[in-house]
Amino acid sequence: MDSKTLCLGALMLGDASGYEIKKTFEDGPFSFFHQTSFGSIYPSLGKLTEQGHVTCDEHEQDGRPDKKVYSLTDSGRAAFIKALTVKPKHDRIRSESMYMLFFAQLLDSGHVHKVFEGYLQGLRHNIETLSNLNDDGISPSRLFVRGFGKAFYEAGIKYMEENRHMVLNDDAVSAGEKS
Amino acid sequence: MDSKTLCLGALMLGDASGYEIKKTFEDGPFSFFHQTSFGSIYPSLGKLTEQGHVTCDEHEQDGRPDKKVYSLTDSGRAAFIKALTVKPKHDRIRSESMYMLFFAQLLDSGHVHKVFEGYLQGLRHNIETLSNLNDDGISPSRLFVRGFGKAFYEAGIKYMEENRHMVLNDDAVSAGEKS
DNA sequence: ACCGGCATGTAACGGGTTACATGATTTT
DNA sequence: AAAATCATGTAACCCGTTACATGCCGGT
Numbered sequence: 307m308d309s310k311t312l313c314l315g316a317l318m319l320g321d322a323s324g325y326e327i328k329k330t331f332e333d334g335p336f337s338f339f340h341q342t343s344f345g346s347i348y349p350s351l352g353k354l355t356e357q358g359h360v361t362c363d364e365h366e367q368d369g370r371p372d373k374k375v376y377s378l379t380d381s382g383r384a385a386f387i388k389a390l391t392v393k394p395k396h397d398r399i400r401s402e403s404m405y406m407l408f409f410a411q412l413l414d415s416g417h418v419h420k421v422f423e424g425y426l427q428g429l430r431h432n433i434e435t436l437s438n439l440n441d442d443g444i445s446p447s448r449l450f451v452r453g454f455g456k457a458f459y460e461a462g463i464k465y466m467e468e469n470r471h472m473v474l475n476d477d478a479v480s481a482g483e484k485s
Numbered sequence: 486m487d488s489k490t491l492c493l494g495a496l497m498l499g500d501a502s503g504y505e506i507k508k509t510f511e512d513g514p515f516s517f518f519h520q521t522s523f524g525s526i527y528p529s530l531g532k533l534t535e536q537g538h539v540t541c542d543e544h545e546q547d548g549r550p551d552k553k554v555y556s557l558t559d560s561g562r563a564a565f566i567k568a569l570t571v572k573p574k575h576d577r578i579r580s581e582s583m584y585m586l587f588f589a590q591l592l593d594s595g596h597v598h599k600v601f602e603g604y605l606q607g608l609r610h611n612i613e614t615l616s617n618l619n620d621d622g623i624s625p626s627r628l629f630v631r632g633f634g635k636a637f638y639e640a641g642i643k644y645m646e647e648n649r650h651m652v653l654n655d656d657a658v659s660a661g662e663k664s
Numbered sequence: 665a666c667c668g669g670c671a672t673g674t675a676a677c678g679g680g681t682t683a684c685a686t687g688a689t690t691t692t
Numbered sequence: 693a694a695a696a697t698c699a700t701g702t703a704a705c706c707c708g709t710t711a712c713a714t715g716c717c718g719g720t
């Protein structure tokens with residue numbers, strides 16, 4: 307799935323600028339299963355405009371560059387649906403943190419600790435992000451995906467909290483006193 | 486984390502050929518949080534050999550090309566540990582299936598059905614893969630990572646089974662009869 | 665007979681990340 | 693005073709995927 311399709315999907319949620327599309331992938335409903343960067347969004351929007359899949363309204367602004375708000379056209383909507391009507395590729399996950407924790411016995415325990423806590427915090431942050439989304443009037447399938455993300459992350463948090471002793475062999479010490 | 490580090494990690498589990506390293510990322514303990522392809526493994530092994538991080542033993546074989554079995558050197562082990570002693574990047578997940586399910590209401594229900602069932606099957610397959618691994622004599626941190634993967638996938642399966650009605654609006658019909 | 669598994673490797677192509685370039689305004 | 697937010701865009705580079713090239717063996 308290329309960056310253009312990702313942009314079309316973001317615009318299915320409503321007109322938006324490139325900047326706002328990026329936020330959708332950071333804080334919005336796609337945050338837990340996709341990510342993009344400006345370097346791919348802006349060129350994609352350019353190509354989509356050429357192809358007639360989106361139109362662009364420029365709003366002048368004080369000081370800042372003009373805000374370019376993109377809207378889907380019928381052809382864009384059709385292209386989006388067509389792009390989604392293929393066999394999906396398998397999920398691709400890359401987790402450096404898990405790779406590090408796997409090799410925890412080789413690493414400095416301070417570092418392992420940081421990685422562990424950082425990962426936990428990341429999971430909590432992701433749940434918060436999903437929980438902050440407004441669910442009013444959202445279709446069941448969208449709620450399903452949100453719920454799936456939450457279920458995933460919650461299971462991860464629960465597991466980590468219950469099994470921290472497997473990676474961190476200092477809990478008894480660091481919990482009480484430091485000497 | 487580049488492909489070279491990934492190869493070093495695979496070799497930490499024992500000497501292996503490029504072909505076997507790939508299997509480690511497909512069926513082995515890394516399967517759920519990383520993936521690679523021959524196109525990146527073979528060149529990486531070449532570079533690592535040049536750098537002295539691995540050595541290579543060639544075993545002649547009947548018919549097949551020689552099997553090149555790589556082993557870590559001390560310098561390789563040190564390089565690996567150094568590569569892991571940095572702040573990990575955030576997990577990167579890309580799930581085309583979830584993207585499709587999010588937009589289920591736009592898509593042909595037959596296709597949605599296929600995506601849903603395919604995804605569920607994929608989760609089950611992942612759990613099976615993790616369950617087939619031999620846990621004997623494995624360090625706690627490695628078991629932790631395995632358990633994390635299982636907890637993740639199990640939560641996903643449970644959620645999908647309990648909430649299928651949110652995406653699939655044909656369960657009552659298709660469950661009983663087909664007319 | 666054909667497909668899948670074993671086994672290594674190269675090359676091109678595509679694509680995305682990162683960094684750079686610019687700059688005002690608001691928050692800390 | 694510095695950092696973050698808003699806002700767009702380009703370019704280079706890295707790197708990985710995909711496809712190609714080759715070939716035997718075992719199972720169906």
